[in-house]
């Protein structure tokens with residue numbers, strides 16, 4: 001590594017000085033059994049590992065971290081793995097989303113506080129990926145992401161399953177009486193056959209695909225299955241590249257540009273991806289000072305055909321998408337709609353990364369001139385019921401319900417819904433519009449994935465499988481149905497959702513981007529003025545911090561104080577470095 005002598009390594013601020021401070025820093029590393037040689041003029045690559053036995057999707061990350069280390073060592077760097085909190089979608093309550101910003105803070109401050117020249121982010125399960133990206137964007141030290149890959153396809157009685165998508169379907173069939181509890185118990189043993197994130201285009205696969213479109217991972221790596229040998233090889237290559245990035249960049253702020261976000265949104269629409277990605281991209285953009293707006297999603301959706309046939313917006317799983325060329329092949333087909341000259345972690349342009357990808361196979365990936373849908377998967381609606389906007393995943397909705405007028409059936413919160421949804425006295429028909437409030441960022445809190453409200457059992461038994469549902473909640477990326485989500489502002493802060501009463505007419509018109517409570521505005525205002533704000537659910541601790549600072553869905557639900565300030569200077573070195581070493585990194 002003699003050729004790296006005098007290169008502007010950030011870690012040299014810790015290790016280079018021949019004084020007491022440098023002594024203390026070097027002995028801390030040597031106490032772990034490393035020689036002095038290991039840290040002399042050598043790029044230090046941190047591996048931010050979100051492995052946890054509480055997060056099944058990331059359970060293989062210790063092996064991936066070893067492969068990353070191998071790559072770092074091959075390239076002459078020193079790999080140092082560190083843990084951060086991890087967010088498991090299935091087990092965390094009330095919702096992993098409540099802790100996304102906490103994990104982002106953990107990642108940001110770990111990067112800034114330690115002597116790291118570059119960082120490999122290991123993320124997979126839904127919220128781990130945006131949390132890592134957000135934290136890394138704020139720290140602005142060179143980072144490269146390695147995502148965990150989708151788990152193996154599950155099979156149940158010979159039928160391929162999407163982990164979440166088919167669980168929701170079979171749960172409805174159980175309530176409809178078309179399958180038995182024994183059938184459902186048998187499904188439980190088949191649903192998740194391996195490590196890796198959910199196998200369809202749920203939030204995790206959407207976000208990992210977006211990582212590739214943003215240029216934040218090596219090209220071609222997003223959809224490699226979790227257990228495939230190529231994922232470990234990708235980990236090794238990522239480690240090698242991290243060493244180069246430690247010396248030459250680029251930094252996240254050079255990659256996460258307006259063009260990169262346009263590319264990410266274009267991919268989101270083309271794959272029929274998760275509505276959760278809207279919230280995460282709004283938050284990530286604000287970390288780099290870009291005021292991305294909800295309407296940008298709609299604009300790009302209108303010009304972007306859906307060309308990927310993966311559940312819940314299609315038939316296949318991400319494994320088949322990988323076999324058809326993966327996200328690189330999708331990006332290549334989208335080339336006319338992309339900013340191909342956007343910079344990536346490779347130091348090259350996005351278009352160079354997908355240039356060698358195969359042409360569409362016509363089944364899993366189709367061509368732009370023969371799309372599965374003429375427009376993108378997600379639409380934005382506004383109106384008297386959602387003044388600051390709401391979203392709908394139209395690619396997973398029922399076409400006949402995208403224009404609908406029906407009477408509201410209102411649930412105060414998820415507990416009220418649980419008590420009454422199957423009440424035989426509930427006045428409801430298939431034309432009713434189910435409304436759930438107090439499920440947003442502050443109201444729930446944490447904006448859980450409660451937006452796919454269950455169809456009442458008696459309607460399920462009549463064969464009804466979809467209804468218009470409206471809430472200030474989110475929805476699992478694996479879910480489906482005509483569900484209006486992320487209504488903003490939420491009911492708990494006085495949004496008009498709080499004013500809806502049973503029987504009020506609600507009008508949805510997705511084509512014209514409208515969502516209205518069809519009663520006079522004065523009546524909406526009068527009702528809202530009479531409502532006492534709900535009591536905060538937390539009075540202390542992180543929950544209190546969350547309630548005091550979380551932004552609304554149309555701004556990404558980040559904490560207001562974590563968004564980049566207009567006059568903020570890069571602060572890549574921590575306070576408290578006291579040596580006299582004068583190099584810049």
Ligand code: FES
Nearest residue numbers: 057125197198204
């Ligand atoms: Fe982790 Fe779906 S539960 S990605």
